[in-house]
Amino acid sequence: MSNNPFTLLGKEIPEGKRTILEIEVAKLHTRTTVKVPVIIERSKEPGPVVLLLAGVHGDEVNGVGIIREILNQKLNKPKKGTIICIPVFNIFGYLIQTREFPDGRDLNRMFPGSLNGSLASQFAFQFTKEIAPFVDYVIDFHTGGDQRENIAQIRCAEGDKKGLELAKVFNPPMIVYSSYISKSLRDTMNKLGKTILLFEGGKSKELNANIISEGVNGTKNVLIYLGLIDGEITVKGDPIFIKNAKWLRATYSGMFKITVKNGARVKKKEILGVIQDPFGEFKKRVYAPFDCYVFCINKTAIVNKGDALFHLSVDE
Numbered sequence: 248m249s250n251n252p253f254t255l256l257g258k259e260i261p262e263g264k265r266t267i268l269e270i271e272v273a274k275l276h277t278r279t280t281v282k283v284p285v286i287i288e289r290s291k292e293p294g295p296v297v298l299l300l301a302g303v304h305g306d307e308v309n310g311v312g313i314i315r316e317i318l319n320q321k322l323n324k325p326k327k328g329t330i331i332c333i334p335v336f337n338i339f340g341y342l343i344q345t346r347e348f349p350d351g352r353d354l355n356r357m358f359p360g361s362l363n364g365s366l367a368s369q370f371a372f373q374f375t376k377e378i379a380p381f382v383d384y385v386i387d388f389h390t391g392g393d394q395r396e397n398i399a400q401i402r403c404a405e406g407d408k409k410g411l412e413l414a415k416v417f418n419p420p421m422i423v424y425s426s427y428i429s430k431s432l433r434d435t436m437n438k439l440g441k442t443i444l445l446f447e448g449g450k451s452k453e454l455n456a457n458i459i460s461e462g463v464n465g466t467k468n469v470l471i472y473l474g475l476i477d478g479e480i481t482v483k484g485d486p487i488f489i490k491n492a493k494w495l496r497a498t499y500s501g502m503f504k505i506t507v508k509n510g511a512r513v514k515k516k517e518i519l520g521v522i523q524d525p526f527g528e529f530k531k532r533v534y535a536p537f538d539c540y541v542f543c544i545n546k547t548a549i550v551n552k553g554d555a556l557f558h559l560s561v562d563e
């Protein structure tokens with residue numbers, strides 16, 4: 248529940264209005280100051296504090312698109328509680344469309360961070376100290392890395408009851424069990440006793456209308472469920488639970504043609520794609536090794552032997 252007074256980034260946040268703050272951690276090497284905008288809407292009615300966060304990886308633009316759409320539709324104006332939006336967290340990476348920080352580090356492996364660490368570590372530290380303690384719920388928006396295209400999904404740890412409850416309310420096509428990764432933002436928030444949903448959808452460097460719609464609709468559902476906004480929860484269907492998963496890797500190098508649809512349920516030995524040379528001499532089919540769902544596809548044009556091609560569910 249929100250405190251009264253409510254403080255964020257060392258500043259008191261007034262009730263009943265919009266406040267825009269900036270995380271200011273470092274300058275570019277050209278001495279230009281880099282600021283990360285934090286958009287806060289605090290109701291006069293007390294209630295939960297929800298943080299919507301995107302762009303932890305700078306090239307994962309779908310999440311930025313989801314929060315932009317939430318702002319467009321004014322879904323971030325709560326009737327009670329507080330909604331905080333950080334649309335572009337790793338602004339350094341976003342500017343030059345890379346996943347990492349300028350120091351080459353993955354921000355999502357730097358939490359909780361430290362005051363005297365690398366740039367990414369200092370940035371993580373400021374978030375952990377000045378934002379994280381004051382929020383109750385987080386939705387962290389990601390996409391597949393590189394050309395790996397994820398079906399819209401919420402990732403949750405198997406034992407996380409509160410997270411799973413909200414994941415079902417979010418109502419994505421799939422809910423994927425995933426244990427906490429050391430030094431990730433999700434791990435740190437969990438250790439602080441916060442409920443965090445990790446959304447994954449689409450691939451890097453794209454604005455995918457379907458993924459954005461899934462993200463906006465799910466977030467809206469969660470905000471309605473927590474009582475922050477009015478409206479009716481939209482249920483599109485029962486999410487498919489992926490409890491165990493395995494990557495199917497390329498056994499040959501070549502041009503990659505995908506024939507299966509992402510999200511499909513396939514039978515053992517069904518053809519998922521083809522690896523070919525450019526000359527029409529060499530052609531190898533990629534078969535499903537067992538009955539499964541395909542929930543992530545590497546959409547790269549050319550694959551090397553050993554590359555991860557399809558992420559497949561493993562039935563219990």
Ligand SMILES: [Zn+2]
Nearest residue numbers: 304307389390
């Ligand atoms: Zn990511």
